[in-house]
Amino acid sequence: EDQVTQSPEALRLQEGESSSLNCSYTVSGLRGLFWYRQDPGKGPEFLFTLYSAGEEKEKERLKATLTKKESFLHITAPKPEDSATYLCAARGLYGGSQGNLIFGKGTKLSVKP
Amino acid sequence: DSGVTQTPKHLITATGQRVTLRCSPRSGDLSVYWYQQSLDQGLQFLIQYYNGEERAKGNILERFSAQQFPDLHSELNLSSLELGDSALYFCASSVGTSGGVMETQYFGPGTRLLVL
Numbered sequence: 596e597d598q599v600t601q602s603p604e605a606l607r608l609q610e611g612e613s614s615s616l617n618c619s620y621t622v623s624g625l626r627g628l629f630w631y632r633q634d635p636g637k638g639p640e641f642l643f644t645l646y647s648a649g650e651e652k653e654k655e656r657l658k659a660t661l662t663k664k665e666s667f668l669h670i671t672a673p674k675p676e677d678s679a680t681y682l683c684a685a686r687g688l689y690g691g692s693q694g695n696l697i698f699g700k701g702t703k704l705s706v707k708p
Numbered sequence: 709d710s711g712v713t714q715t716p717k718h719l720i721t722a723t724g725q726r727v728t729l730r731c732s733p734r735s736g737d738l739s740v741y742w743y744q745q746s747l748d749q750g751l752q753f754l755i756q757y758y759n760g761e762e763r764a765k766g767n768i769l770e771r772f773s774a775q776q777f778p779d780l781h782s783e784l785n786l787s788s789l790e791l792g793d794s795a796l797y798f799c800a801s802s803v804g805t806s807g808g809v810m811e812t813q814y815f816g817p818g819t820r821l822l823v824l
Contacts, residue, residue, distance in 0.1 A: 629812070638710065638798055638815035639751070682751065695741065695764050696813060698751040 597622045599685050601699035608673055608706050616668040616681055616702045624688030628666050629696065630659050631682040639682055642668075673706045680704070711735065712801050712816035720822045726787040729819045731799030733780055738804040739763070740782040741813055742774055746795040757782055758804060789823045796820050 598621045608614055620628065627646055631639035643652045645661040652659050656677065658669040668681055680703045684696040711734035721727055733740050742754040753766035757776035768774075771789075776782045786793060800813040 631815075636796075636818075636820070638712075638817045640710070641812055641814060644812055684751075695753045695756060695766065696751075697753070700750040 597685070597687055597697050599683055599697050599699040601681075601683050601702050603702060604700070605703045606705070608670075608704070610674055610706055610708050611672045613669070613671045613673070615670070616683075616704070618666040618668070618683030618699055619664060620666070620683075620685045622685045622687035622697065625685060626688050627686045628661055629684040629686070630666070630668055631684065633680045633682055633701070635680075642681075670704070673704075675706045675708050678704055678706045710814040710816065712799060712814055714797075714799050714816040714819050716819060717817065718820050718822075720824065721789060722824055723789055723791060725789050725823075726785065727789065727821065729784040729786070729797055729799075729821075731782045731784070731801075731816060733782070733799075733801030734814055736803065737801035737814075738780065739802045739811070740776055740780070741800040741802075742768075742782070742784050743798040743800065743815075744795050745798060745818075751798070754784070786821070791823050794821055794823045 600619045602617045630642040633639045643659040648663045656671050660667045680701040682701045684698045713732045715730045738759045741756045745751045754768040755774050756764040760776050771787050774784045796818045798818045800815045802811040802813045
């Protein structure tokens, strides 16, 4: 069964304290690994798409990486405005996620000044 | 702002009732997706339409149905509502479904449904 698991469920950081969020996936024929940011009561906001192991993408303080089994979202010197829930989603070629996204439950990040 | 619009923003109704949620995709996007987000389940894919035709189904209940109109806007109909249907409902859109193309889905602001 296609599955996406994120850890930790919640993460509290001090401003400037770098860390990483993990996304483990079990998807038949991965056709894309997506990261979204979601603020309370709002829709998910697209951040990155990764397609193949070894690929990396960066945007401001965020860097996403991909291996054959997991993806990491690295946050460097975070600021309070980075506080949000970060969602990981995978799309597979076969099975339950064929053509569509399977989401993890997210990591809720809080950054204190 | 993703360019995807959803109405209404909030909806309060009673058990047994029927409601309709509306979504307008980004300009030029042909695919529309519906998702349900609850506290315990996370984001769950319900159904996808591409250029007016149903393309994929996820965990959508038989009490729920959707359609996409010629102007590409979509409606999600929820009937015989139960307390457990209370959730955030999101619409997303992408350019279109094409074999081998891993498209990004852009999400709307959502409709918060409360069933009392």
